[in-house]
Amino acid sequence: MSLTRKFADFLDASPTPYHACENLSLLFAAEGFTRLDENTRWQLEPGKKYFFTRGDSSFAAFVVGERPLEETGVRIIGAHTDSPCLKIKPNADRVTKGYHQLGVAVYGGALLAPWFDRDLSIAGRVTYLDGEGALKAALVNFGRAVALIPSLAIHLDRSANEGRAINPQTQMNAILQHAPADARFADILLNELQQSHPEAVEVLDYNLSFYDTQPSATVGLKDELFVGARLDNLASCFLGAEAMLNANTDVTSILICNDHEEIGSNTDLGAQGPMLGELIDRLVSGDAQSRQLTLRRSLMLSVDNAHGVHPNFADKHDDKHGPLLNAGPVVKFDANQSYATGADTAALVRWLARAAEGREAIPLQSFIMRADMRCGSTIGPITSAEIGVRAVDLGIPTFGMHSIRETAGVSDLEQMASLLTRFVSVTDISL
Template identity: 50%
Template sequence: MREDLNQGLIDFLKASPTPFHATLSLAQRLEAAGYQRLDERDAWRIEPGGLYYVTRNDSSLIAIRQGRRPALDGGIRLVGAHTDSPCLRVKPNPELYKQGFWQLGVEVYGGALLAPWFDRDLSLAGRVTYRAAGKVESQLVDFQAPLAVIPNLAIHLNREANLGWAINAQNELPPILAQLASGERRDFRELLAEQLGREHGISADAVLDYELSFYDTQAAAVIGLEQDFIAGARLDNLLSCYAGLQALLDADGEESCVLVCTDHEEVGSCSACGADGPFLEQVLRRLLPEGDAFARTVQRSLLISADNAHGVHPNYAEKHDANHGPKLNAGPVIKVNGNQRYATNSETAGFFRHLCLENEVPVQSFVTRSDMGCGSTIGPITSSQLGVRTVDIGLPTFAMHSIRELAGSHDLAHLVKVLSAFYASRDLP
């Protein structure tokens, strides 16, 4: 089972270079399992025991297993994660020409570790909006092949490189796509129109706009002398999306279960399809009774916010509180913060710990050092938006927000097991 799950994650990561592709990949897997797509613009007819999903902006998804037991009696079991990861996004007018090279201007999306982006084989993917036969349409593209690179400056010309230096995102990050003859120019939108034709057989009159990101073409892999680790891009937080999906697909139809995978977490979640927007509440209000019954159902529900945790790094162990250094391959981590950067409280943490103990899943705790700032997740945002009780958890990870992150190869199976138990749990606290 562990090997199958890890390979499934690797395949999912390869198919999901952007939030748009991740959402499409989730939708395809749900449809293969019998889930029916809902359109927010249509009236919905929801049946007990029904399987449904809905997307917004092509980059966020909510999947619903409508329980045979009324949600007002048993509450809803929600698992939340996010589809986006820090990356380099192409600017609207990106063409740059320097020293005979064609480059594209980029902006940094989210809190990316920038140094690992140098000297990687990069490709390009995302959503393109175009006009064809008088209609405005959108389509996903993925060049797949390595077509760009951000070369480092040689140490001979930057003797201070190993002492650390500030990377100027404006000047040092534009990737190189090609070397051009003197006076030659390229049109980036023409390149996108050609890709639409190659990938989808679309003959576009004009490329109107796009949301495109560079990504590393090196595939994720299980690595290590004893195959102890998974290395790959976007583990934060597609790992949790995949674990939540697998747990949902394993669930039976007795209890109401929801998987929420939203975009824009890395930039604050404040969007129409982000956790700080109305997406989840609007969907739930269409599934549940109105008024008093809706509030009562929410209060009987519980959200597990699943987002990666900081594993204790052997070279930087001092960055952790000595009593709260999560180990890779030692199970999911309950994340706690007294200042509400995480939404965990003693009741929700106790329930999650109980689930782990009952299902023989190892469990750990994380609290950041008292002299360091703490990151956050969709947990506090969703909890404050919806009023639902929440526990923040995640799998230990190294190099979070790097172009290539590292997690334990045993931990995915641990997380799927406990999330499956959560979806099947009869009684919530």
């Protein structure tokens, strides 16, 4: 199966961070990685491969290297499982003019306009009681179009194409159905849950999101573009997973995919939380100096999508730093360190991308924002500061970041997979 097809299948089956973690877990288990429980003591063996999840929405897989950590350090690939979206409010039911609607809360910096007139479904995690009163949790995916947010006809808003603001509180309540007198989303959700978990008798709470049911696709006369939802940042999670499945067992490497990057990472599941640091503590046997020596020899690739230069808005880019789709992965720079890249870490990535015996060169691009604009944030600087590891920010160039449907280059997906595989395969990355 081609990398693009595998990615499309993964993306379409992962409408929420919970589903992404479940699918990553299934993938790594099938490839011989052992699942670990954070609530137990671990007995880790050199040359063996493991994975675990936290909160069902953050994921980590790692290889315990056969060489000492103080010699090799740790290779870390960091990404995030969450994407901007519309979440369903706790008391979401609204009945207006005979329509049963659900109120939404905007998660992250979402582009709102593309959510109108889409065939929306619902997915997420539900906590419930079974018939014996036990508290349980399960993933839910309606898997079909059950809602929409219709646009207002231009006849009723003649200035709609002149920069109309969107109010998510009043203008983005999703329509579910013509409202019966006793319309309750809790009843609808319980009925859906019981299709796969018949023991459920009451829904206590949920974390649910709307998502677009349109599947991923390749477009363009030569199928050179890949379009789909949540490319930011499930593309990096998937490509990091592809690399880890081919990791060199001589050295220790980690793939960590945190939740909550889109809202600042400052949570127990986010990059500013303790998940990665605690994993490194479990890996390092010895005193504090052993940990410090290990981290001094370590490197993190913070992999998060980059802004490809939009041909209709080319002036939004520095004219010397406008990444093109299908022209290679992007190394991201920021003078104020909103990206973690430094000259030394960028040089290491350029070295990895060079042609060598038995491998072709991987083209690289550079990105920095215009001097009169601020860039976004990533997990790179956060992780670097939290655990004291050198880092570099890079990603594949995309159009429409934070839209309900984003675009990347097919070739860039393949090139990034190759670059990440080299990172966890070479025996020495010291500088």
